[in-house]
Amino acid sequence: MKRTGPFVLSVVIGLWILVAFFVKPLRGAQQTLLLWYTIVGAFALVVGLINLIQSHLRNLQRGQNVPYSLILLFGFFGTLAVGIYAFFQGNAFDPYSPLMWVYGYVLAPLQSTMFSLLAFFLASAAFRAFRIRNMEALLLLLAAVIVMLGRIPWTEHTFAGITEWIMAIPNLAAQRGIQIGVALGAIGMALRILFGLERPYLR
Amino acid sequence: MTARRIVYTLVFLAVAVPLLLGIRARVKPSPPVKAAYEAIEALPESSLVLIGIDFGPSTMPEMNPMYEALLEHLFRRNLRVAVLSLQSALDLPNGIQVLEKVARRFGKRYGVDYANLGYKPGLEAVIVSLGQEIRDIFPEDAQGHPLDSLPMFRGVHNYNDIALVIDLASGGTYGSWIQFAQARFGVKLLVGVTAVMGPETYPYLQSRQLVGMLAGLKGAAEYETLIQRPGLASRGMPAQAVVHLLIILFILYGNWGFWKQWRR
Numbered sequence: 336m337k338r339t340g341p342f343v344l345s346v347v348i349g350l351w352i353l354v355a356f357f358v359k360p361l362r363g364a365q366q367t368l369l370l371w372y373t374i375v376g377a378f379a380l381v382v383g384l385i386n387l388i389q390s391h392l393r394n395l396q397r398g399q400n401v402p403y404s405l406i407l408l409f410g411f412f413g414t415l416a417v418g419i420y421a422f423f424q425g426n427a428f429d430p431y432s433p434l435m436w437v438y439g440y441v442l443a444p445l446q447s448t449m450f451s452l453l454a455f456f457l458a459s460a461a462f463r464a465f466r467i468r469n470m471e472a473l474l475l476l477l478a479a480v481i482v483m484l485g486r487i488p489w490t491e492h493t494f495a496g497i498t499e500w501i502m503a504i505p506n507l508a509a510q511r512g513i514q515i516g517v518a519l520g521a522i523g524m525a526l527r528i529l530f531g532l533e534r535p536y537l538r
Numbered sequence: 539m540t541a542r543r544i545v546y547t548l549v550f551l552a553v554a555v556p557l558l559l560g561i562r563a564r565v566k567p568s569p570p571v572k573a574a575y576e577a578i579e580a581l582p583e584s585s586l587v588l589i590g591i592d593f594g595p596s597t598m599p600e601m602n603p604m605y606e607a608l609l610e611h612l613f614r615r616n617l618r619v620a621v622l623s624l625q626s627a628l629d630l631p632n633g634i635q636v637l638e639k640v641a642r643r644f645g646k647r648y649g650v651d652y653a654n655l656g657y658k659p660g661l662e663a664v665i666v667s668l669g670q671e672i673r674d675i676f677p678e679d680a681q682g683h684p685l686d687s688l689p690m691f692r693g694v695h696n697y698n699d700i701a702l703v704i705d706l707a708s709g710g711t712y713g714s715w716i717q718f719a720q721a722r723f724g725v726k727l728l729v730g731v732t733a734v735m736g737p738e739t740y741p742y743l744q745s746r747q748l749v750g751m752l753a754g755l756k757g758a759a760e761y762e763t764l765i766q767r768p769g770l771a772s773r774g775m776p777a778q779a780v781v782h783l784l785i786i787l788f789i790l791y792g793n794w795g796f797w798k799q800w801r802r
Contacts, residue, residue, distance in 0.1 A: 356666055356718075366667070366675075369660035376659075428631060428680075438631050443595035450596040454781060458549045459542055462788040466796045476793075480786055486756050487779040488563035495566055507740040514741060 342531055349529045387411075413437075478505070545788065552784045556776040562768075563776045567760040570743055574728050574750025575764040577702065578611055585701030586618045586694055588668075590715065591633030592625040593708035597732050598632055603771035604730045604758035605633070605706055609640040611765050613651070617701070618690045622655035622676070624664055625711050630657050630680075649679075649688040656680030661711060665718040669697050697723045702749075706730040712739070720747045730757065 348368055355365035388411070391404040414437055421427040421434040429435065465476045478501055484490045485498025527533040567575070581587070589608075593601040612619050621637055623630040634654055641652050655676045658664045667675040672694060678684050685691045693699060703725050705712040712729045719725040726749050731739060733754025742748045752761055755778055758771030 352663070356662070359670070362667070362670075365663060366660070369663050373659045428634070435631055435635075438595070438628075439635070442628075443598055443632065446594065446596035447599050451599070454553070455546050455549050458781070458785050458788060459545045461785045462541075462545055462792045465789045465792065467793055476789065480789065483782045483786055487782050488565050488775055489779065491566050495568070499568060502737060502740055503744070506737050507744055510738050511741040514738070 338537055341537060342534060345534075345536060346529060346531055353529070384411075410441075414441075548784055549781060552780040553777045556780050557773070560773070561776040562772065563779060565756065565759045565763055565772070565775060567764050568757075570739075570748075570751040570753075571757055571760040571764065572750075573743075574752055575611070575761065577726065577728055577749040578608075578615065578617075581615065581617060581701045583616050584618060586620060586690065586699060587612055587702045587704060588700050589619060589621045589633075590703070590705040590707070590711060591621055591623045591629050592711040593706055593732075594626060594629050595632060597708040599774075600732055600754050600758075601706055601708060601730065602632070602636060603755065603769060603774070604752045604761060605636055606640060606769060607758055607761040607765060607767070607771070608704060608706075608730065608752075609637065610767060610769075611761075613640060613644040613646055614765070616651075618650075619652040620655055620690070621653075623657040624659075624661045624714075625707070625709055627657040630654070649683065650690055653688055653690055654680040661714050662718050665714055666722070668700075669719065669723040671695055697725045700725070702726045702728060704728045704730065707735070708732050716742055716747050733757075 351361060352365050352368060355361035388408070391407050394400050394404040395408075414434075417433045417437050418427065421429075421432045424432070426432045427434050465472070465479065467473045467476060481494055482498050482501055485494035491498075524533065528535070578587075589605075591605075609619065619637070619641075621630075621633055623633065637652060637654070641648075646652055656679065658675060664675055672691070673685055676685060679688060697703075697719065703715060703719060705715045705727070707729060708731070712727075712731065715725075715727055715729075720727045727747065728750045729739060729748055730752040731754075733756065736751070736753025736757070739748060739751050739753070743751055752758060755771050755774050758769075759775045762769050762772050
């Protein structure tokens, strides 16, 4: 029963949500199930948060990575306090609320900075990875260089035509092949889960 | 100084110097961006355009310029704009700030010219439900106003009443819009994606499931050129271009070293 119950529930709900895309009368229940999914997901988030806080409190007790754990705990509880304050002020998502200040001046610059570091890693990786070891590597390198030149304002007038050809013909063919392969794989995996041949949720 | 430090220092200078010097560069609009511009130009005045804000703070520097340029064009053409988010609740605050900023510049009024429908989980189910009746899934806007109380939604029920859907995505949400809104309801769909996602949208451009596409800062700069209003993207393009040139030089240098090693 411990395994059969979750299995039956998963199969029935999975099929219900799928069939409801095509059968209108089932759509009301589909929306309710999706709402429950969000609520269950929120509980999983709470469990994850508790685990994260416990883990960093343990770090503080043991004296491991203290500065990082302190920053995380300060960031977490600080944002939570600002959020609760803004919520009771009734303007949590107002563009000028304290919570949005944290969003705009702390979270956004931090995430943007993390993402922009990619430029540095990419330059370093390109320096090492694009070595002409064989014919395939040469073709890859030529395509990369031409597309980059086609994206540069000072050279695009010369390379824009060939860049657009690379994107619209060889790139398109490769992308379509990959996407069809991925879609077939996803359908196969989804059917295996729906019919209980794969049960990752029971592990 | 190790090779990696030299590379990082040069990349830093390549980004910082053009930005500090305020170098300008003209970009040539590519066919997917021109198609996006023409699709908006072809919309009848006061049509409703739905924009999915599905990018977070990490991709803001790349996505915000194209969002701003698109809003500028939409408001200039007196089109009504409704925004929603289907990927994460954290995507909307930035989207609203930009929307308010551009709407203020054009003197547009909330509920009449633009509205915020808010975040709704259940991506595919929401997209399908919008094809039946918008009020089933969004009975009220993000501020709690009933949809019927907002003049811009008068007579709006489903995709038949929405002239264009634009998904600004840093993830896979645009694929769901293609599968469930375009393929099923024939919705006119335009996407704005990050530069790395650009190549994967080409099959949908060829099959005409997308009416246009803007990719990354370059796509935004091209759009700014088309609407003749240079903005954030046009200012950022020279820095990106210098880094591209630098990467090409690094590749050539790396291969020269490799060739020398091989000869020995």
